[in-house]
Amino acid sequence: MVGKNRQRQPHVLVIPYPAPGHMLCLLDLAHLLSARFGLAVTVAVTPANLPILSSILARSPSVSPLVLPFPEYPSLPPGVENAKDIDFPQFLFFIHALAGLRGPLLDWARAGPDPPDAIISDLFLGWTNSLAAELGIPRIVFTPSGALSVSIFHWLWRRMPQRSNLDDPDELISFPSLPNSPLFRWRDLSGLWKIYRRGDPVCEFFKEGMLANIQSWGLVINTFSELEHPYLDYLRDVDLGHRRVWAVGPLLPPLDAAAERGGTSSVAGEKVAAWLDGCDEGSVVYVALGSHTLLAPPQAAALAAGMERSGARFLWAVKEGTVLPEGFEERAAGQGLVVHGWAPQVVILGHPAVGLFLTHCGWNSVMEATAAGVALLMWPMMADHFVGARVAEEVAGVGLRVCDDGPGAVPDPDELARVVAEAQGEGGRERRERAKAMAARSREATEEGGSSYKNVAELVEELRKLVATAKPSKT
The missing domain is CATH 3.40.50.2000 (Glycogen Phosphorylase B;)
Structure with a gap:
């Protein structure tokens, strides 16, 4: 039982997208929330992905796994539970299959003695927005991509621009509302966006998820302000219209655990x-x-x-x-x-x-x-x-x-x-020196008092405010 003068720590349900580039950095964030701030964290995984949690479970006592069977999906090869084991044409099917976890997650959250206070889930899991709404808790999007990437992704799914020449993969697509109005070749844009087909149920499902991300309560990005501050300001002031955008990177494992994961x-x-x-x-x-x-x-x-x-x-x-x-x-x-x-x-x-x-x-x-x-x-x-x-x-x-x-x-x-x-050689000296200088800035960002350190603390404080103002359903 929590004492009258001591606030209960938030309980966060973390739902990763099972692919190395998405999952590992979100687990690094889960470790930070538990080890540095004492939050209770539950990580939802399927059986084949449970070993990826072994390192964080060993060093983070307040992190617990929630193991759920991978949903059956006829368009995927049997036994596949991680995106590294499929080809690009199967990515949308894989993402769609994961929505089959919604029912089991809802049942777990409603039946357990310690339901979550918030959900932090990968940007490919837009369906968790409605899950959070049904539970009456906020959903925070986690993106392993940078702030410019997120800004472009939101722009594409909102506006759905098209090429004037369908045979020209080098046609430039402009993003005039973004800082510096960047231009990208058509072929360089996200393949998951380019394969969208209006009316296709799986494509429409993915589009709905991407738009749901924009409506989510908050956004956590694996970047740091000193690298991408114009794009972070754009997300807060123009794209999303709120300040609940936290740059918390670079997210890395503790040195003693870096060799163990993977x-x-x-x-x-x-x-x-x-x-x-x-x-x-x-x-x-x-x-x-x-x-x-x-x-x-x-x-x-x-x-x-x-x-x-x-x-x-x-x-x-x-x-x-x-x-x-x-x-x-x-x-x-x-x-x-x-x-x-x-x-x-x-x-x-x-x-x-x-x-x-x-x-x-x-x-x-x-x-x-x-x-x-x-x-x-x-x-x-x-x-x-x-x-x-x-x-x-x-x-x-x-x-x-x-x-x-x-x-x-x-x-x-x-x-x-x-x-x-x-x-x-000498021709790359300046680039190598800039890399060393950027490393110092990234290190400062994650150390106490740095921008990313403060952003993680602000995220935790917002979660604690939610718990403090919520109706007392736990003791």
């Missing part, structure tokens, strides 16, 4: 660390193109040849199923290390030997590199990658594009080798 790897973490320890400071290019990117054999061959010819030492995290050129790993053994499957990215980027990161520019990767002070070589593929690349290149000044034609492009190996060698 999937399986072909190389032990100790071997990766030992290999890096044997490299000179700033001499290694870390190569990782995200959990969804499966390079075609010509792409993998071009990337392999480019890295070999650059002369740079490299550590390449290769997605399972990627076909590398025959003999490449043996031939490059003195120059590079190839890790098949998951790699401890936060730990790798934080190692002094790593000076550059060849990345797809998924926002988590951008944030992790920013925190580590590592400059970017950018090959954006899809989703929010092109927006992340724009922020890294034009706002932060820490990124250089090595390939700009999306997921089907095959880079020229010689040009790739030239760019990598130049980025490691």
